[in-house]
Every structure is written in C-alpha cells, then in structure tokens.
Amino acid sequence: MEKQIVFSGVQPSGNLTLGNYIGAIKNWIKLQDEYDCNFSVVNLHAITVPQVPANLRKNTLEVLAIYLAAGLDPEKSDIFIQSHVPEHLELSWILNSISYMGQLGRMTQYKEKSQKSEENLNAALFTYPVLMAADILIYGTDLVPVGEDQKQHLELARDLADRFNNKYSETFVVPEPLIQKEGARIMSLQDPTKKMSKSDENENGYILILDDRDTIIRKVKRAVTDSIGIVQYTDEQPGVKNLLNIYSVLTDRPVEEIVKDYEGKGYGDFKGDLAIVIADYLEPVRDRYEEIIKDKEYLESVYKTGAENARKKARKMLSKVQRKVGFIPMI
C-alpha cells in the first residue's frame, strides 16, 4: 500500500516559539516513519510582510537547522526551502484563477494583518492562502499537521481542491488538517487570551525554542495566572489552563494527573516545576541546533536534496494541472 502524504511548513520570520514547536514541529517528528513527508521553510510566505534580506537569509537557515535539531530526518522526509521549488508558484497562479476575492477577504489572518498596515497593503498578503493551498495540493497531500490558527487556510485549500476537481475533473486530493487537541493553540504567557506569537511586543509573552535556560525559567515564573490560587483546568483560569496544556504535552502525561500532583500546592511550585520541564525539554534541541547551524555544508546538502526530490513530485502534478487547464506542453 502506498504511504499517505504529509505537507507542512513554518515561516522564517524571526525566532520560532514554543507555540510553533508544540503546535507544529513536534507533531511532525512522529509522522516521518508512517507517511511520505514534505516539510518546507516557507520563505515565499515570509515576504508578505517587510523583511530585511540579510535577516531573511539567516532566519531561513535557522528554521532549517531547528527542523533538523528537533528530529526531522532528511533520510525519511523531504526537507526544503519553498523558493527552491518554483512549481508552487506556478500552481498558485492557476489556483488564483479559481479563488474568490470575497473568500480571501474573509480570512482572519488577512484581516488582522491588513489592519496593521492599511497604507501600503500588498497584494501578496491577500493571495497568501492561495500559495499555501498550492504548497499543499501540489504533492497530493492527505494530511496537514498545523496549529489551530491555520484551520481557516486549510478550509480554503480544501475548497480550492474541490472547485478545481469539479471544474476540470478529479485531480487533487482534498487534504485533511491534523490538529492535536492539546497544544493546538499555545497562548501568550502575558495575556492568555492571545496566541503565543513571535511578533508579540512583550518578549515575556513567548518562549523561543532557542531561549537559554535562565530566560525560560524567568519567563515561566512571570507568566500571568489569576487570584484563584488553585491549579485546575478550567476556562475561568486561562493562564493556568495554558500552562497545564504545555506541561501535559511536553511530559506526555494527562492534564488530570498533573492537576492531582498540585493539589494543595500553590502556583509558585507549579510554575517552578513547569519552568524546569520546558528548559529540560528544549535544552537538547538547542544543543543540537548549535552544532547543525555551524555546518553550512550539511545544511546545503539537506535543502538541495530535499528540493530535488520535491521538484520531481511537484512537476508531475503541475504538468497534469496545466494539461487540464488547456496549456500546451512545450514538448
């Protein structure tokens, strides 16, 4: 039986957070044996907001090194930089032709980002989810492991697959999102009603995968909780709930069991232990990262092989799509 296909990616827009790790990358690692996996550093998406070119270059390699440090294995998965597979862009243009302005305008991420930059709103920000659909559909992807915030974009990818299939005959697989229950939405440590994000102005709101031990411990100890003072898992205590989610995911233990451990204890004990859990979890990742990021030759060989393999797969689907749309093949 043929393996099912997985695609996912992270933008190289600065340092990655514990949210990216728990919501996405951590879940990719265990898929590698069972699925035909494709993981990309999506630098084309990153330029939908202003970037300093030197930083974009640096961040792209940094994300690649984090993928590898976290346990993505180039022997098992195709790991590549999005701009090295230009077929994504060609498919994206074709998908633009069946995308509705109205639907794109309703995307939450677009609405949020466009409010922040009303003056020179760029067109790529608007068509961003169409490129994301192309990333996914070009591999015949069955499963897309992402955090909760990408669900709406996934819906669009499914709609476009359906619409194309109906218009031109069966071509694309309609992909399913793979969103873990706990950890799908890690919240800011300073404002648990907002998702943890690297663009947060308050750096105590997020933990970076590459934060050192002391920084992690300090940030967790400062995490906002409440005045109830009991470690329990309820919507009335969003701060504590978020910390319990992180605790549970990183220790692979059910929330109820952790809650029991802290019966009769205060937030100080709970946060102190959680800080150690996070620091211990990320330390080996950071150590491996430090080694990998120094080895430019290795990084190059990974992204080159990854892109070569990915292109072969992408070209096949693209030719099929071009034929169906009515483009004349050159040979």
Ligand code: TYM
């Ligand atoms: P990006 O770069 O914003 O985030 C990468 C992944 O991290 C997840 N994530 C979170 N999960 C839980 N809690 C959080 N606080 C949190 N913050 C981020 C995201 O859900 C995502 O899975 N458009 C995508 C990148 C992309 C993509 C794709 C993803 C481009 N093409 C094709 C999947 C398939 C994005 O901006 O993710």
